[in-house]
Amino acid sequence: MKDNAVDTVASVPVAVVGAGPAGLMLAHLLGRAGVEAIVVDTRSRREIESTQRAGILEAGTARDLVETGVGDRILREGHEHEGIELRFGGRPHRIHFKELVGASTWLYPQTEVFIDLADARARDGGTVHFGIRDTEVLDVTTRAPRVRFTAPDGARHEIRARYVVGADGSRSMCRELVPQERRVRYGKDYPYAWFGILAEAPASAPELVYADSEHGFALISRRTDAVQRMYFQCDPHESPGDWPDDRIWETLQARVAGEDGFRLHEGPVLEKTVLRFRSFVQEPMRWGSMALAGDAAHTVPPTGARGLNLALHDVKVLADVLLRALSGAGDAVLDEYQPRALQRVWRAQNFSSWMTRLLHTAPGATPFDRRRQLGELDNVVGTRAGRAYLAEQYTGWPSGSPA
Ligand code: PHB
Numbered sequence: 001m002k003d004n005a006v007d008t009v010a011s012v013p014v015a016v017v018g019a020g021p022a023g024l025m026l027a028h029l030l031g032r033a034g035v036e037a038i039v040v041d042t043r044s045r046r047e048i049e050s051t052q053r054a055g056i057l058e059a060g061t062a063r064d065l066v067e068t069g070v071g072d073r074i075l076r077e078g079h080e081h082e083g084i085e086l087r088f089g090g091r092p093h094r095i096h097f098k099e100l101v102g103a104s105t106w107l108y109p110q111t112e113v114f115i116d117l118a119d120a121r122a123r124d125g126g127t128v129h130f131g132i133r134d135t136e137v138l139d140v141t142t143r144a145p146r147v148r149f150t151a152p153d154g155a156r157h158e159i160r161a162r163y164v165v166g167a168d169g170s171r172s173m174c175r176e177l178v179p180q181e182r183r184v185r186y187g188k189d190y191p192y193a194w195f196g197i198l199a200e201a202p203a204s205a206p207e208l209v210y211a212d213s214e215h216g217f218a219l220i221s222r223r224t225d226a227v228q229r230m231y232f233q234c235d236p237h238e239s240p241g242d243w244p245d246d247r248i249w250e251t252l253q254a255r256v257a258g259e260d261g262f263r264l265h266e267g268p269v270l271e272k273t274v275l276r277f278r279s280f281v282q283e284p285m286r287w288g289s290m291a292l293a294g295d296a297a298h299t300v301p302p303t304g305a306r307g308l309n310l311a312l313h314d315v316k317v318l319a320d321v322l323l324r325a326l327s328g329a330g331d332a333v334l335d336e337y338q339p340r341a342l343q344r345v346w347r348a349q350n351f352s353s354w355m356t357r358l359l360h361t362a363p364g365a366t367p368f369d370r371r372r373q374l375g376e377l378d379n380v381v382g383t384r385a386g387r388a389y390l391a392e393q394y395t396g397w398p399s400g401s402p403a
Contacts, residue, residue: 006148007155010127012036013326015147015161017137017174019128020048021110022294022311023167024117028070029319031126035326038159040149041168044131045118052198052271053110055221055229056208056305058396061312062106065113070120078108079222084394086381087211089374090258093381100388103395107208109223110308129157137164140177141288163322164290167315170280172296178287187280190301190356191363192216193236194275197248199228201267210303210359211256212377217360218255219303220264227270231302233360240272248272277301279353281345285314285338289331293318298345300352303359309396310348314341344397351393 014030016023019041027037041048057065057074065071082098097103121128132149139145147159166174175183202225209220216233223229232251249266256262281298285291294311317340324333358376362369380386 005156006158009158009160010038011160012038013161014038014163014165014322015145015159016040016165016167017135017147018166018168018172018294018296019043019045019118019130020167020169020294020311021113021117021308022315023165024114024121024128025065025070025312026165026167026293026315026319027126027128028068028117028120028124029315030322031121031124032068033319033323035323037126037165038147038161039121039126039128040132040135040147040159041128041130042132042135048114048118048130049111051111052196052229052273054302054305054307055107055109055223056308057106057108057113058309059104059106060396061309062108064312064316065116070116073112073116074106074108077112078106081105081107081207083391084207085205085209086377086390087209087256087258087262088213088377090213090260092209092258092260092262095381095387095390095394097391097395100384100391101395103391105305105395107222109229113308132157135173137166137174137177137290140164140290143289145289162289162326165293165318165322166290166296167293167311168296170295170299172292174290175282175292175296177290178282178284182284182287184283185280186283187278188353189278190360191236192233192360193238193277194219194231194302195234195238195240195243195248196229196231196271196273196275197269198223198271199230199267199269200226201228201265202226203228204262204264209256212359212361212373213255213257214361215251215254218252220252220256228265228267230264231275234274235363236274236276238274240274243272245269275302279349281342281349283338283342285341286334291318291322291334291337293341297341298349300348301356302352303356304348304352304354304394306348306352306396310345313344317341347393347397355390355394
């Protein structure tokens with residue numbers, strides 16, 4: 001990389017690498033407090049908008065988006081869900097969140113959250129560079145970190161900042177900047193993946209259906225009245241090309257079938273993807289003048305619908321800490337970030353891996369494993385404490401608990 005060939009230099013308090021919901025929400029929160037942040041992303045806006053991600057917001061996340069002026073569409077177009085259905089042994093069991101813990105969730109896809117935040121940045125005059133390449137994050141252990149990149153038009157840019165935030169997703173380059181001997185990575189792979197589809201069909205159920213069956217897990221979610229999102233457990237090496245529509249529907253129908261005669265409405269499959277997942281945390285979440293947020297620092301399997309909520313919780317804490325650091329408190333307050341973010345992260349790690357194991361059948365599971373698992377499902381739906389546990393974890397924890 002040519003070091004002297006920079007066409008444009010910008011100086012701002014905060015540079016953010018990654019224009020997903022975490023990066024954009026951070027810039028939005030800082031912007032509301034009068035602090036400018038420039039956000040960069042290697043992907044184009046179109047690319048981010050057309051990548052399917054999960055779709056569940058905790059009530060607290062939805063409230064934060066609404067209260068900061070980026071949630072109007074959630075209230076207009078999102079769907080408030082007061083519970084979920086767990087199916088196993090061919091029977092439906094409703095977990096009534098509202099009744100159990102007084103909370104609900106919102107079905108509102110992550111891509112829509114992204115669109116709302118990107119529109120808000122444009123409306124508020126925030127700078128976001130999409131489609132960049134040759135990103136370099138420099139000098140993070142000094143008080144003058146820099147981000148250099150090539151814009152789509154070929155111009156070389158440099159952002160000089162006081163702080164850099166790595167919100168660059170599960171394949172983060174920023175997290176690599178924490179030296180190997182100073183970082184710890186905790187992780188766990190799963191011996192299964194999700195086969196995700198988008199289908200043009202009417203909704204089959206009013207709320208999400210999480211189904212355990214002899215054939216493996218399935219999840220019935222939705223996108224719009226006419227387009228549905230569904231997943232089923234598959235081998236991580238499965239190839240979407242081997243799955244004609246008929247085979248997909250046969251698989252999904254078998255996994256949700258039951259004595260109540262429940263059947264999915266079928267239709268043309270618009271998209272097929274195999275989604276691998278893992279549980280992952282990197283500590284520390286801050287290194288010098290750089291902080292990591294969202295998937296860059298931690299990922300969870302999608303079963304508990306925690307990922308986006310955790311990322312937005314990170315940046316809520318981070319915005320608070322950065323604003324205080326920038327208004328005179330200095331670097332010392334940055335030490336608050338990791339403990340305040342991580343408590344929720346590890347709670348979510350536990351819940352996500354618990355719910356994943358609760359509902360998936362591992363290859364090689366013995367008949368004992370399988371019966372024990374059904375016993376656990378029975379304990380969850382058959383006791384008030386079990387239902388309340390699931391409800392409380394799935395809907396998130398009240399703000400301030402954990403802190
Ligand atoms: C989705 O709608 O894509 C979705 C919902 C709940 C999950 C995961 C994904 O747990």
